[in-house]
Amino acid sequence: MGLLTPLAIRIGAISWMPKLLPQVVWTDRRLQRVSGGRVSILDVAGLPNLTLTVVGRKSGIPRSTPLLCVPHDGGWLIAGSYFGGPDMPVWVHNLRAAGEAEITWKRERVPVVAREVEGEERARLWQVMLQTWPNFAKYEERTDRVIPVFLLTRH
Numbered sequence: 001m002g003l004l005t006p007l008a009i010r011i012g013a014i015s016w017m018p019k020l021l022p023q024v025v026w027t028d029r030r031l032q033r034v035s036g037g038r039v040s041i042l043d044v045a046g047l048p049n050l051t052l053t054v055v056g057r058k059s060g061i062p063r064s065t066p067l068l069c070v071p072h073d074g075g076w077l078i079a080g081s082y083f084g085g086p087d088m089p090v091w092v093h094n095l096r097a098a099g100e101a102e103i104t105w106k107r108e109r110v111p112v113v114a115r116e117v118e119g120e121e122r123a124r125l126w127q128v129m130l131q132t133w134p135n136f137a138k139y140e141e142r143t144d145r146v147i148p149v150f151l152l153t154r155h
Contacts, residue, residue, distance in 0.1 A: 002046015012135040018085040018142070028066055038107070040066050048132065050076060051104040052152075057097035065091045069105075070132045075153040076103065076112075077129055084142030092148050100155060111155035122149050 011017070017024075028041045042049035048071055053064040070077040080092035095101060095114050103110050117125055126149060129136055140147055 004044060005046040008045035008047060009133070009135060012083070012133070013138050015142070018083040021083055021085065032066070037104075042066060042068055050078075052078065052091060052095070052101055053103070054091055054094045054098050054101040057094050062102075063091065063094065065089070067091075068133055069152075070129045072125070072128055072151070075151055076105070077125055078150050078152065079129060079136060080148040080150075081136060081139040084139030084147075086143060086145070088145065088148075095150060101152070103152060112152040113155050114150045114152050117149050117151055125149055125151070 024041065031044075032038075032040055037051075040049055040051075048069050049066060050069045051064050051066050053062050055062050067078050080089045082089045096116065098114075100111065100113050103112050126136070129149065136147070
């Protein structure tokens with residue numbers, strides 16, 4: 001956690017944030033391009049993050065998405081929250097179809113296997129995720145869909 005993490009948590013809790021997601025993504029991509037991939041908005045906010053690269057289930061083209069993550073037991077937890085918006089992030093569908101991906105974690109490219117967690121295990125790991133990003137609870141309140149949680153482990 002960094003100095004700006006409390007501010008990021010407050011901003012992330014704003015109810016109209018899902019509407020700004022395209023602008024946030026655009027800004028983050030520009031920041032990463034300018035920094036040569038070394039800095040993202042999540043880095044500035046002092047939050048753990050990775051870039052998930054997964055092959056598109058329809059296109060077959062690798063797609064990369066920066067995501068907040070929670071390092072856990074030698075792996076990483078990620079959630080398809082999309083700020084609690086009504087739509088499932090496209091990367092979730094692609095990851096479900098592929099079952100594996102590549103992440104960039106602290107400038108290291110790591111092949112991973114993805115497992116969607118459910119039931120009691122999801123409930124337990126959700127609590128772990130809330131310790132890093134309490135706004136996941138707000139996102140859950142905003143949407144009717146179950147926010148998927150994945151555990152990524154080294155391949």
